[in-house]
Amino acid sequence: MVLTENEQMWSELGIDLASHGQLMNALGPIYQEIYLGQKNRPKGMGFYDFVVGDIHGIRVKELREHAKSGGKVVATYCVFVPEEFCWASGAIPISLCAGTAFSIPAAEEVLPRNTCALIKSSFGFKLGRLCPYVQVSHLIVGETTCDGKKKMFELLAEHQPVYVMEVPNKRGPAGRALWQQEVRDFKAKIEELTGNRITAENLGEAIKKVNARRREFKRLSMLRAADPAPISGKDALLATQVSMYDDVERETQIMKALNEELEERVKNGEGVFPKGAKRILISGSPMAIPNWKLHHIIESAGAVVVGEESCTGSRFFNELAPEGITDLDEMVTALADRYLKTNCACFTPNCERLDDIIGMAKTLMADGVIHYNLQFCHTYANEAIQVDKALEKAGIPLLRIETDYSDEDAGQLKTRIDAFLETL
Amino acid sequence: MITAGLDVGSRTIKLVLFADGHIVHSAVADSGLKPVDRCRRLLDSRSFDKLMVTGYGRDLVAPGLSGATISEISAQAAAVRFLYPDASSVIDIGGQDSKVIRLSPNGVQKFEMNDRCAAGTGKFLEIMARALELSIDDFARTALNAQRSVTLNSLCTVFAESEVVSLINKGEDAHAIALGLHQAVASRVGSMAKRVGMADRLIFSGGGAKNPCLVRLLEEKLSLKITVPEEPQTTAALGAAIIASLQPPSPSTGERPGVRVP
Numbered sequence: 001m002v003l004t005e006n007e008q009m010w011s012e013l014g015i016d017l018a019s020h021g022q023l024m025n026a027l028g029p030i031y032q033e034i035y036l037g038q039k040n041r042p043k044g045m046g047f048y049d050f051v052v053g054d055i056h057g058i059r060v061k062e063l064r065e066h067a068k069s070g071g072k073v074v075a076t077y078c079v080f081v082p083e084e085f086c087w088a089s090g091a092i093p094i095s096l097c098a099g100t101a102f103s104i105p106a107a108e109e110v111l112p113r114n115t116c117a118l119i120k121s122s123f124g125f126k127l128g129r130l131c132p133y134v135q136v137s138h139l140i141v142g143e144t145t146c147d148g149k150k151k152m153f154e155l156l157a158e159h160q161p162v163y164v165m166e167v168p169n170k171r172g173p174a175g176r177a178l179w180q181q182e183v184r185d186f187k188a189k190i191e192e193l194t195g196n197r198i199t200a201e202n203l204g205e206a207i208k209k210v211n212a213r214r215r216e217f218k219r220l221s222m223l224r225a226a227d228p229a230p231i232s233g234k235d236a237l238l239a240t241q242v243s244m245y246d247d248v249e250r251e252t253q254i255m256k257a258l259n260e261e262l263e264e265r266v267k268n269g270e271g272v273f274p275k276g277a278k279r280i281l282i283s284g285s286p287m288a289i290p291n292w293k294l295h296h297i298i299e300s301a302g303a304v305v306v307g308e309e310s311c312t313g314s315r316f317f318n319e320l321a322p323e324g325i326t327d328l329d330e331m332v333t334a335l336a337d338r339y340l341k342t343n344c345a346c347f348t349p350n351c352e353r354l355d356d357i358i359g360m361a362k363t364l365m366a367d368g369v370i371h372y373n374l375q376f377c378h379t380y381a382n383e384a385i386q387v388d389k390a391l392e393k394a395g396i397p398l399l400r401i402e403t404d405y406s407d408e409d410a411g412q413l414k415t416r417i418d419a420f421l422e423t424l
Numbered sequence: 425m426i427t428a429g430l431d432v433g434s435r436t437i438k439l440v441l442f443a444d445g446h447i448v449h450s451a452v453a454d455s456g457l458k459p460v461d462r463c464r465r466l467l468d469s470r471s472f473d474k475l476m477v478t479g480y481g482r483d484l485v486a487p488g489l490s491g492a493t494i495s496e497i498s499a500q501a502a503a504v505r506f507l508y509p510d511a512s513s514v515i516d517i518g519g520q521d522s523k524v525i526r527l528s529p530n531g532v533q534k535f536e537m538n539d540r541c542a543a544g545t546g547k548f549l550e551i552m553a554r555a556l557e558l559s560i561d562d563f564a565r566t567a568l569n570a571q572r573s574v575t576l577n578s579l580c581t582v583f584a585e586s587e588v589v590s591l592i593n594k595g596e597d598a599h600a601i602a603l604g605l606h607q608a609v610a611s612r613v614g615s616m617a618k619r620v621g622m623a624d625r626l627i628f629s630g631g632g633a634k635n636p637c638l639v640r641l642l643e644e645k646l647s648l649k650i651t652v653p654e655e656p657q658t659t660a661a662l663g664a665a666i667i668a669s670l671q672p673p674s675p676s677t678g679e680r681p682g683v684r685v686p
Binding site for chain 1: 483494497498521533537
C-alpha cells in the first residue's frame, strides 16, 4: 500500500492509521452537513473550511517543521495556561482538547465511565494514538481546574511529559500569591524546555501579539450584536476553536479580514438569518472541535447563536494583558493577574461569571441563554443553579442542558430547544 | 374551521379534532414501527382545515401530511390553559419523557424534562409491572392496596429490575414492592417539579396520569391537590389542535378547505 504524504507523516508520529482513517472519514460528512450546508456564509470562512478540510495535515506539518529546526511545541488544555511565555521563548502553544465520541471507547479502557466527555475524548486521543497534535508536542501542560482532569494528567504522564499548574480555588490574597508563583514556575519551565531566556522584550512582544488576536475576537463578538446577525454561531465558534491551535499572527490577519467583511454586512443590513430571528447566548462548558452539536440543533431550529460565554468563547479573549510595562517581574505579575480573571467554575465564589453572562446577554441582545453542561462536569452543573437564580432575577430566560458528544439524546434536546424557542 | 392535532409519541399516537372551541373527535393508537402509516390511518376519512403535529415523531410525520410542528411542551401548556384557565402548573408523564411545566399567563414560563433516562417515565413503570407479572392497571392497584412499602435503591431501569427480582426471591410481598417502585418514580418526578416550582392548580397529564397511585403519591410529595383531565393521554394532541386554530392562515394559500389525507 502506498501511503499519502499525510499518512507517511502520521505513521512517523506513531498514529494508528486504520482508526485514524475511520475518524477522518467520519469527520468529512459531518462538516459537510453542519457547515457547508449553511446559506450566505462569509467568504472569510473559506480559510477555516480549508483548515478543517486537512485538519490533521497542514498545521501538524508546520509544527513538525518547527520541531525539526529545534523549536518546541507546547500542548495545553485550558485557557489558564499563559501562552505568551511560549511565543516569547520561540515555542508554539497549541490547544489539545478533544470533542468527539469516537475516541471515548479507548479512554474507557482506563478511565471511569462517569467522567466528563472532554476528559475521556482527550485521553482517548492519546491512548488510541488518534491525534497528531499530541504526538507532535514536547510538553503537555495541564492545570487543576477540575478533579477529573487533575487525575487524568497523572495517567497521561505515563505516556508523555506532563507539567501541571495549580489553579487556586479562591481569588483572595493567598490564592493570588499561589497563582503568581505558579506562573513564575511555568515561565522557568518553558525557559528550561526551550533553552531560551524570556526577557522583557520578547515577552512584551508576545503580549502584544496575543492581545492583537484577542482584540479581533472582541471585535467579532461586537459584530455579532447586530440584527440580522452577520455570521452564524457555528462559524464564530469554529473560528475560535481553530485559533486555539493556529499561529497567533496568521489568526489575527484572518480574523481581521473576516471582521472587515462582517462590518460591511452589518452596514448593509445583511445577515445569515432573517432579521428578528431568535438570538441565543450559550454559556458553560467548552466545545472542542468537532463538537458543534448544540449550535447545530439551535441554528437548525431557526434561531441564531450570538455568543459563547465559555472557554471556547469569551473566556478565551475577553481580558487583555496589560501592555507597556517594561520591568519583566512586573510584567509577569500583571500577566498572572490577567489569567486569574478567567471566570472559571473552579473558583468559589465565582460571582463574576454571573455578571459576565448577564452583561453578554444584554450587549448581544440575546432573547435567551442556554446553559450548556457536559455531563459529569460537576462544577458547571452546580454553578448552573446560581446562573439560573441570577438570570431569573435579571429577567433573562434560561434553559439548562446537560449532554455529551453522543447523539443518543438528539430527540430530547430538539424538543427542549424547540420548546425554549417557542417560549421566547 | 376544524383543526387537527396529532401527537406522535414513543408509545402511542393521539389525534384530536377541534372545532369552534370543542373537541369533536379523539383517538389513540399504538405507535408501532411505522408511525407514518398509523397517522395516515388515524386521519383517514377525517376532514380538517389545518394540521399541527407534536411529539417525538413530529418532524418525521409533519412534512408528508402538510402539517406544521410544535413542541410537546407548548402543546401541553395550550391544552391545559384551555381545559383549566386557572391552572398554574403541569406534570406530564409520557412513555419516554416526564416533563414539568410552570405556566405563565400566556404560555410556558419554565420547564424541565428528565435527562435521557427511563427513570420517572411510563416506560419504567411498564417494565417494573412486567417484572412483577402484572398488567399496568393491576400494578397501580396492587401498589394502592399495599400496607407498607420497601425502599428501592435504584432508579436505573435495568438495576431496578434486578433489585425487584432479588426482592421477590427474598420472599418480599408484591404489594410492598409495587408501592416502593411507585414511590421511587414519584420521588424523581417530584424533585424535578420542586425545582421548577409547582403551584395550585396543578394538572397531571400524559399516560402516567391514568395511574391513581402515582397521582396520590405526587399529591403527598408536593402537598398540592392534583387535577387529572378526563383524557390525560390526549392533552398534547388537543394543545396542538388549539395552537393550529389560533394561528393565522398562511398568507400564500389562505385557509385550505378540508384537507383530506389519502
